[in-house]
Amino acid sequence: MHELPITESILKIVLKHAEANGVRKVKTVHLKIGRLSDLEDEWIQRYFNYLSKGTLAEGAKIGIERTPIVMRCNGCSGSYEWELAKMDDVICPACGGKGGTLLSGREYTIKEMEVE
Amino acid sequence: MMAGIRLIEVKEEILSDNTKTAGQIRERLRAANTLLLNLMSSPGSGKTSLLLRTIEGLKGSLRLGVIEADIDSVVDAEKVAARGIPAVQLRTGGFCHLDAAMVTRGIDALDIDKLDLVVIENVGNLVCPAEFDTGAHRNVMILSVPEGDDKPLKYPLMFSVCDLLLVNKIDFLSLSDFNMALLRERVLALNPRIKILEISCKTGAGIEDWIAWLKGEAAGFNV
Numbered sequence: 001m002h003e004l005p006i007t008e009s010i011l012k013i014v015l016k017h018a019e020a021n022g023v024r025k026v027k028t029v030h031l032k033i034g035r036l037s038d039l040e041d042e043w044i045q046r047y048f049n050y051l052s053k054g055t056l057a058e059g060a061k062i063g064i065e066r067t068p069i070v071m072r073c074n075g076c077s078g079s080y081e082w083e084l085a086k087m088d089d090v091i092c093p094a095c096g097g098k099g100g101t102l103l104s105g106r107e108y109t110i111k112e113m114e115v116e
Numbered sequence: 117m118m119a120g121i122r123l124i125e126v127k128e129e130i131l132s133d134n135t136k137t138a139g140q141i142r143e144r145l146r147a148a149n150t151l152l153l154n155l156m157s158s159p160g161s162g163k164t165s166l167l168l169r170t171i172e173g174l175k176g177s178l179r180l181g182v183i184e185a186d187i188d189s190v191v192d193a194e195k196v197a198a199r200g201i202p203a204v205q206l207r208t209g210g211f212c213h214l215d216a217a218m219v220t221r222g223i224d225a226l227d228i229d230k231l232d233l234v235v236i237e238n239v240g241n242l243v244c245p246a247e248f249d250t251g252a253h254r255n256v257m258i259l260s261v262p263e264g265d266d267k268p269l270k271y272p273l274m275f276s277v278c279d280l281l282l283v284n285k286i287d288f289l290s291l292s293d294f295n296m297a298l299l300r301e302r303v304l305a306l307n308p309r310i311k312i313l314e315i316s317c318k319t320g321a322g323i324e325d326w327i328a329w330l331k332g333e334a335a336g337f338n339v
């Protein structure tokens with residue numbers, strides 16, 4: 001739902017790095033986004049196409065890697081991956097303990113970009 | 117000639133600007149001994165009703181200020197201001213959440229040195245506000261009984277970022293199949309450190325527990 005402000009931030013950071021590195025053209029931007037986020041890949045690309053017109057990043061492709069939800073067990077302290085669809089029923093596969101603390105799954109990072 | 121393609125490592129948080137601004141808000145309000153609380157829920161769960169109860173419950177104790185976010189109206193801010201509480205209305209211009217830059221404008225408009233507590237009524241929505249740090253010291257959400265006990269499944273992030281969950285409209289419990297024990301279990305599985313209080317802004321049930329929680333947080337903040 002908030003792809004627009006997120007995409008504005010992405011473009012700002014991309015252009016900052018492009019200028020600092022004397023880039024002619026940005027080809028691809030690789031993002032890492034946690035599975036807990038509901039961002040729609042398609043909308044990020046569409047907003048990016050729109051916002052980047054006339055900049056070094058015009059026409060760049062956005063690649064999104066989804067990082068898993070990782071929980072730490074409140075019982076045995078082991079960590080394990082869990083699916084978004086089963087978040088109402090988190091059970092440690094090692095000890096059967098219920099619930100856990102979220103370790104990752106909320107990432108919003110620009111990893112790298114391919115440039116000319 | 118083919119231009120060479122290079123790889124640039126960026127490794128930057130997309131929301132780093134917002135996180136930085138949020139950190140500045142927290143420090144600024146801490147220096148002023150003002151606790152900032154971010155109140156989130158679906159539309160109509162009872163945020164404004166809770167604020168009105170809170171104004172009543174805090175009379176003569178904590179000095180309260182309110183920042184209202186609303187897509188396009190001033191109705192909620194007017195209700196609060198009518199009770200003599202400093203209130204700022206932020207127009208989010210169709211945005212689905214408040215970010216730290218908008219909250220900064222709200223704080224600039226309040227005389228925070230004269231306030232012990234500022235409550236932000238965030239935009240009614242369980243998705244977007246959970247993703248954006250507003251600079252608040254505490255996050256509180258309201259879930260109302262008519263919304264159902266399955267919401268932790270649909271909005272896990274919201275439940276995992278909050279310090280307190282208020283289950284509102286418990287006067288509806290007898291009319292619905294809402295399962296409070298199941299809700300508690302689901303919420304605590306996502307967030308074991310969250311506190312859960314059951315309230316009704318209509319009957320006033322549980323409101324004194326909420327006021328006690330607020331006073332406790334504010335007192336702990338002031339030491």
Ligand SMILES: Nc1nc2c(ncn2[C@@H]2O[C@H](COP(=O)(O)OP(=O)(O)OP(=O)(O)O)[C@@H](O)[C@H]2O)c(=O)[nH]1
Nearest residue numbers: 158159160161162163164165240284285316317318
């Ligand atoms: N029965 C009952 N109704 C309630 C309770 N709390 C709030 N309401 C009613 O629910 C409706 C919405 O309440 P608001 O306080 O305006 O909700 P809100 O979350 O501020 O709504 P938005 O700002 O539009 O997102 C109003 O008609 C309230 O009177 C409650 O505990 N029980």
Ligand SMILES: [Mg+2]
Nearest residue numbers: 163164192237
């Ligand atoms: Mg309201």
Ligand SMILES: [Zn+2]
Nearest residue numbers: 073076092095
């Ligand atoms: Zn375990």
